[in-house]
Amino acid sequence: MSAHTSEHKTMTLKLIVWRQKGPNEPGRFENYVARNITEHHSFLEMLDVVNEDLIKEGKDPIAFDHDCREGICGTCSTVVNGVPHGGQVRTTLCQLHMRKFKDGDAIYLEPWRARAFPILRDLVVDRGALDRIIQAGGYISCHTGGVPDGNAIPVPKANADYAMDAADCIGCGACVAACPNGAAMLFTGAKVAQFAALPQGQVEAPERVANMMKEMADCGFGNCTNHYECQAACPKGIDVKFIARLNREFLKALFMAKAGTFTPVGE
Amino acid sequence: MILDGKAPTGPIEQSWDKHRFEMKLVNPSNKRKYKILVVGTGLAGASAAASLGELGYNVEAFCYQDSPRRAHSIAAQGGINAAKNYPNDGDSIYRLFYDTIKGGDFRSREADVWRLSQVSNNIIDQCVAQGVPFARDYSGYLDNRSFGGAQVSRTFYARGQTGQQLLLGAYSALSRQIKLGSVKMFPRTEMLDLVVVDGEAKAITIRDLVTGEIRVHTGDAVLLCTGGYVNVFYLSTNAMGCSVTALWKAHRKGAFFANPCYTQIHPTCIPQAGDYQSKLTLMSESLRNDGRIWVPTKKEDCGKPANQIAEGDRDYYLERKYPSFGNLAPRDISSRAAKEQCDEGRGVGPGGRGVYLDFRDSIKRFGENVIRERYGNLFEMYERITDENGYQVPMRIYPAPHYAMGGLWVDYNLMSNLPGLFVLGEANFSVHGANRLGASALMQGLADGYFVIPYTIANYLVQTKPGKVKADHAECRKSIDEVKGTKKKLLSINGNKTVAEFMRELGTMVWNNCGMARSKESLTEAIAKIPAIREEFWKNVKVSGTGGEFNQQLENAGRTADFMEFAELLCRDALHRNESCGGHFRVEYQYEDGEAKRNDADFAYSAAWAFKGVDKEPELHKEPLTFENIHLAVRSYK
Numbered sequence: 060m061s062a063h064t065s066e067h068k069t070m071t072l073k074l075i076v077w078r079q080k081g082p083n084e085p086g087r088f089e090n091y092v093a094r095n096i097t098e099h100h101s102f103l104e105m106l107d108v109v110n111e112d113l114i115k116e117g118k119d120p121i122a123f124d125h126d127c128r129e130g131i132c133g134t135c136s137t138v139v140n141g142v143p144h145g146g147q148v149r150t151t152l153c154q155l156h157m158r159k160f161k162d163g164d165a166i167y168l169e170p171w172r173a174r175a176f177p178i179l180r181d182l183v184v185d186r187g188a189l190d191r192i193i194q195a196g197g198y199i200s201c202h203t204g205g206v207p208d209g210n211a212i213p214v215p216k217a218n219a220d221y222a223m224d225a226a227d228c229i230g231c232g233a234c235v236a237a238c239p240n241g242a243a244m245l246f247t248g249a250k251v252a253q254f255a256a257l258p259q260g261q262v263e264a265p266e267r268v269a270n271m272m273k274e275m276a277d278c279g280f281g282n283c284t285n286h287y288e289c290q291a292a293c294p295k296g297i298d299v300k301f302i303a304r305l306n307r308e309f310l311k312a313l314f315m316a317k318a319g320t321f322t323p324v325g326e
Numbered sequence: 327m328i329l330d331g332k333a334p335t336g337p338i339e340q341s342w343d344k345h346r347f348e349m350k351l352v353n354p355s356n357k358r359k360y361k362i363l364v365v366g367t368g369l370a371g372a373s374a375a376a377s378l379g380e381l382g383y384n385v386e387a388f389c390y391q392d393s394p395r396r397a398h399s400i401a402a403q404g405g406i407n408a409a410k411n412y413p414n415d416g417d418s419i420y421r422l423f424y425d426t427i428k429g430g431d432f433r434s435r436e437a438d439v440w441r442l443s444q445v446s447n448n449i450i451d452q453c454v455a456q457g458v459p460f461a462r463d464y465s466g467y468l469d470n471r472s473f474g475g476a477q478v479s480r481t482f483y484a485r486g487q488t489g490q491q492l493l494l495g496a497y498s499a500l501s502r503q504i505k506l507g508s509v510k511m512f513p514r515t516e517m518l519d520l521v522v523v524d525g526e527a528k529a530i531t532i533r534d535l536v537t538g539e540i541r542v543h544t545g546d547a548v549l550l551c552t553g554g555y556v557n558v559f560y561l562s563t564n565a566m567g568c569s570v571t572a573l574w575k576a577h578r579k580g581a582f583f584a585n586p587c588y589t590q591i592h593p594t595c596i597p598q599a600g601d602y603q604s605k606l607t608l609m610s611e612s613l614r615n616d617g618r619i620w621v622p623t624k625k626e627d628c629g630k631p632a633n634q635i636a637e638g639d640r641d642y643y644l645e646r647k648y649p650s651f652g653n654l655a656p657r658d659i660s661s662r663a664a665k666e667q668c669d670e671g672r673g674v675g676p677g678g679r680g681v682y683l684d685f686r687d688s689i690k691r692f693g694e695n696v697i698r699e700r701y702g703n704l705f706e707m708y709e710r711i712t713d714e715n716g717y718q719v720p721m722r723i724y725p726a727p728h729y730a731m732g733g734l735w736v737d738y739n740l741m742s743n744l745p746g747l748f749v750l751g752e753a754n755f756s757v758h759g760a761n762r763l764g765a766s767a768l769m770q771g772l773a774d775g776y777f778v779i780p781y782t783i784a785n786y787l788v789q790t791k792p793g794k795v796k797a798d799h800a801e802c803r804k805s806i807d808e809v810k811g812t813k814k815k816l817l818s819i820n821g822n823k824t825v826a827e828f829m830r831e832l833g834t835m836v837w838n839n840c841g842m843a844r845s846k847e848s849l850t851e852a853i854a855k856i857p858a859i860r861e862e863f864w865k866n867v868k869v870s871g872t873g874g875e876f877n878q879q880l881e882n883a884g885r886t887a888d889f890m891e892f893a894e895l896l897c898r899d900a901l902h903r904n905e906s907c908g909g910h911f912r913v914e915y916q917y918e919d920g921e922a923k924r925n926d927a928d929f930a931y932s933a934a935w936a937f938k939g940v941d942k943e944p945e946l947h948k949e950p951l952t953f954e955n956i957h958l959a960v961r962s963y964k
Contacts, residue, residue: 194505198498203377206455213466222459
């Protein structure tokens with residue numbers, strides 16, 4: 060074992076946490092104290108400490124979603140002081156460290172709040188709606204096997220880089236939580252743009268965007284009104300230009316449908 | 327019992343093609359009658375579920391995460407190997423095969439490794455077709471880089487997020503099948519038992535992690551794609567939810583656990599900063615392409631700022647000891663070398679458990695911009711966690727548990743000794759032997775899921791009657807009662823110690839006694855101590871809440887209980903293997919220069935253990951390993 064907690068100055072923090080037993084139960088804020096926190100604790104390790112204390116006191120620990128704790132799985136999903144993931148630029152909550160806080164700070168913790176994300180318990184929400192958007196068309200319909208050699212599909216480097224910028228999305232839903240309209244257009248736009256930039260994605264481009272947009276609306280997500288809160292909150296810094304691309308691809312699909320060159324599934 | 331891996335005979339180059347032809351097929355119109363249960367939806371599980379769904383099977387897939395897109399495959403950074411030989415630098419299927427056998431320290435099955443090398447090329451094609459944004463050069467063709475343990479550039483990558491992009495590719499294929507109705511997806515669901523009827527795997531018992539409901543899902547075959555078990559060390563690079571539970575439950579029901587002592591310790595992780603730490607973070611070992619690893623030559627320099635230590639007082643120990651591979655020496659060798667330096671008192675950072683990874687020379691040679699372009703995201707991650715700027719001061723790294731080469735025993739068809747139970751990806755023991763080479767885990771997960779199981783499962787299904795076992799079968803009801811009983815017991819103890827305290831105690835002990843270096847004494851001590859910790863756990867653990875609700879403490883308690891039993895098997899396997907090979911290093915068995923000393927005369931076999939009861943010694947079965955194509959040799963990276 061290495062550094063002892065005693066080597067560092069410790070902090071005491073006041074937490075004001077949203078507690079809710081289940082989707083249909085009323086929720087409320089409750090106060091807790093986080094003690095013996097050092098600057099090297101990650102935010103979630105701070106919550107671990109609080110939960111250990113609660114368990115020992117025989118109280119229900121705070122439920123929060125987390126898994127990889129290295130900023131890539133997109134599981135962690137808590138609004139800290141009004142900002143999804145706590146406000147450090149391009150950082151998930153699990154990578155936010157307590158050195159960003161001061162001794163005595165009061166910290167508000169809330170779940171993602173959006174019509175499409177029902178609260179399951181405390182800070183945990185159901186983000187299944189994001190999966191349903193992908194299921195509606197976020198793929199290239201290639202069968203396993205029977206595909207050409209990888210180098211038979213050259214992709215200009217600029218397009219590959221653009222697609223990678225979009226594919227960076229970890230699907231955490233912070234964009235939805237940050238948006239005053241609860242829109243998932245940054246999430247959807249990133250996936251649509253990734254495939255729109257690649258030759259492999261061209262064949263199904265109009266169906267893809269039409270189906271994903273429809274699913275988005277069906278799930279109860281709102282629409283973009285250019286606040287750009289999503290980009291500010293995104294732990295991967297996904298650019299709002301992908302929302303513009305989404306709109307462009309959607310418009311293209313509409314024109315194609317009008318011209319009779321493609322029929323959206325289900326119409 | 328001598329186990330038969332059922333590997334095909336004859337020339338290795340034709341083995342997989344011949345075997346594919348010889349296996350039976352399921353008539354297309356009959357496929358929908360078979361239900362396949364896929365547990366875990368990382369690279370192996372998602373690719374298997376998607377491919378089997380496409381073929382027309384009726385698939386149910388389960389994962390503990392809230393979405394299949396979050397499986398821990400997502401955290402793999404570096405890349406995926408394939409024998410494409412696009413750079414024209416001497417690669418071939420045979421060379422990838424050779425490197426993997428040698429890298430695994432001659433403890434894997436030749437035919438399985440050949441097949442992996444052969445289908446590696448199909449994986450790249452498949453992922454490109456799915457729209458995985460691999461790195462490209464200016465011609466638009468795919469770019470490659472070199473990776474630890476290889477002298478050719480065969481690694482395909484998508485920035486520092488290759489695992490993420492490959493998983494999202496498999497997830498997209500899976501999502502398409504979910505929409506089409508061929509796969510039914512159950513997220514936030516944990517498998518807590520395997521139901522075996524007449525010796526065959528026919529169902530699983532699961533807990534719905536949201537409602538707490540415990541129920542059985544029946545099927546005609548069960549695929550475990552549940553990843554590795556290195557969270558047994560408490561601190562590892564695995565996600566918090568990764569556990570041995572699914573594998574252990576299957577083991578308790580008769581599936582053999584093979585080579586658990588082969589665990590991989592990754593050399594380039596961020597060192598531990600304090601006792602409260604919940605996990606360790608890995609940085610891609612691609613950093614070793616441009617970073618130089620060193621420690622101060624003199625102990626008294628260890629406390630000094632790195633930049634004040636003169637060039638002559640720095641010991642670039644990997645370059646010194648392994649001149650031809652240098653900083654790119656395989657993971658086990660690099661990790662052990664770091665431990666040696668720290669054991670000698672020349673480690674740096676908190677607790678003296680760290681070595682420097684220094685980019686000073688590369689920045690001088692290429693400029694900071696080039697280094698930023700190559701590794702920018704890793705430098706950022708390092709700074710977020712440590713508050714240090716890797717461009718200005720050398721990074722500190724230390725090895726951390728990372729990957730499990732061991733797993734459930736499977737034959738060439740990926741079927742365990744229990745008919746109907748298949749094990750894919752990290753969860754099985756098959757291809758990495760005693761040590762896995764960099765960029766090979768992603769390759770194996772996708773090989774098993776996309777290109778092996780769709781063929782080999784038919785060979786089993788064709789001789790079974792679909793829908794043989796129903797949910798009201800006596801074995802299913804018994805299993806539900808058992809799972810409910812365990813949960814009830816965990817909730818009723820109401821002791822004084824939390825689940826995390828127990829896991830920390832167990833993991834720290836296993837890490838100290840069965841980590842990077844093991845001895846007869848340390849292992850014997852661990853085997854004596856584990857039952858006591860386990861006993862205390864069942865008397866003194868505190869789990870709050872109820873079983874019929876979302877209860878993360880209860881989930882963790884169940885996983886910890888399984889680690890308590892598994893840890894003992896891990897140590898027993900390590901104690902029985904009186905040799906050093908790959909990730910298993912026994913201090914008694916080493917050459918004078920500290921290199922691992924294999925014992926091929928006595929230990930050229932896979933050890934497959936049968937469960938005999940919690941407090942009983944497991945029974946050892948052996949699968950002899952024969953090397954017909956690659957000559958058994960002492961591994962040397964000098």
